[in-house]
Amino acid sequence: MSEPSPASTASTAASRATIVDVAKAAGVSRQTVSNALNRPDRVAAPTLERVLDAVERLRFTPMVSAQQLRRQRASAAGFEVNPSHQGRLGHILDEFLVELTVDAPRHGIHVVAFAPDPTDVVAGYRQTLASGLVDGFVLADTRHGDPRPDWLLAHEVPFVSFGRVWDRPELTRWVDVDGRAGLRAAVAHLADRGYVHVGFLGWPAGSPVGDDRRAGWVDGLAAAGLTTSPDEAEEAVQDLDEATGAAGRLLDRLGAVRRPAGSTAVVCASDLLALGALRAVRALGLEPGRDVGVVGFDDTDVAAAMQLTSVHQPVADAARAAWRMLLAPAGTPPVAQLLEPTLTVRASSTPG
Incomplete structure (x- = not known):
């Protein structure tokens, strides 16, 4: 094979910082x-x-990382x-990281965890990639206006996301759990158990x-022919005290104290919110399951x-x-x- 000409060598050098x-x-x-x-x-x-x-600015990639990127392996x-989640109590991303780490050796690779920079969303990705420690990323906690997918695409960095890339429906680099289907199943379960007034805490x-x-809750109400209004919902951040307060307001609007035992229920967007609902039910002198049904999401420990x-996410499959x-x-x-979730049934949704 002939040596490259000086012109081609100069061109190659100019193309890579x-x-x-x-x-x-x-x-x-x-x-x-x-x-x-x-x-x-x-x-x-x-x-x-x-x-x-x-x-x-120069899109510089250390040589070791560049070689790995060319191998696509x-x-x-x-x-x-992200250590800043309020009231974690078995946050689902903790479980996902564990499963990701457990499965990594099967592929001859490992996971490098890093903390976010609160002032620059992509800083941690830039620094970790530049260090040569990784040649790709697994994203999580995706959200509207997320700059990470576009940054990774612009820099030709392999990635996959646990969670849909919500603002880029054309991107298919993700695996997710169908939360809408999970809430539909939760409402159907409660309707089968005889609960007829089902609110939502999200x-x-x-x-x-x-x-x-929340859309799954609305779907579930319609499918079950329940009379509960979609307006009978409350919201709270991932904080146990806030969830308890919001659940108390929701139970009041649902008339949980006035209605017959086993006729009122609450489905929740997370297990932490559901724990707040359990506290609010007991604060009213009622018993979860027997008097008021409660269903969570994530099926944590x-x-x-x-x-x-609780709705169980197949995190290991993800x-x-x-x-x-x-x-x-x-x-x-x-x-x-x-991926399709399943429902783990326990005492909190067993009336009588």
Whole structure:
């Protein structure tokens, strides 16, 4: 094979930024760039910001990561962990990370967890990729206006998302659980058990996951022919005290105290909200299940301990599907997967 001509070599060099280019653009030494990428704790904050801006502007990718990207085979994938969720109580993303980590060795890879930067949504992704520790990412906690998918696409970084890419319906790099179907099943279950007034306790409007689950509640009411109005709903953030207060207001509007035992119920967008509903039911001197039905979502360990009926997410299946999608051979078009949840029935939805 003949050697490349000087012109082609120059063209190749010009097309890919080097660490020297980054150093020159940031006005620092090569060693400072290396420290910024591998040991950012050694670099002063203003200098680190200048280097990372140059990395972003030049779209610099360390050689080890570039080689892995060309192979389209991840030896490690990054996963952003968010420690700021209020009242976690067995947050579903904790379980997903565990399942993702457990299944990783089967593929000869591992998970690199990193914390978010509250001032820059993509900073953690940029820094983790630049460090050479990963060559792809598994996203979670997707939401409207999420800048991460577009940033990863622009930088040609492999990724898969646990949760739909809500603002980009044409993207199919995701695996999700059908929350709408889960809430429909929850309402159908309550109707079969004889509850006829079923309210909804969800998150504030605007959460794509929460809105999807609320739509399932509305669907379920219509399918069961129940008379409960879709307006008989309350909302709260993921906080136990707020959930308890919101559930109390909802139970009052539903007339839980005045109506016959076993006729009123509440379906919830999460197990944490459902725990608030259990507290509110007991505060009224009523018994969950016997007097007021309560159903949660996520089927956490806490739900099992509290005898709470809950929609079970097939998280282990989601983790396996995420790895298959991320590690698919180059050129394989990703096919989105919407998994069906099931209902774990316990005492909180057993009247009488």
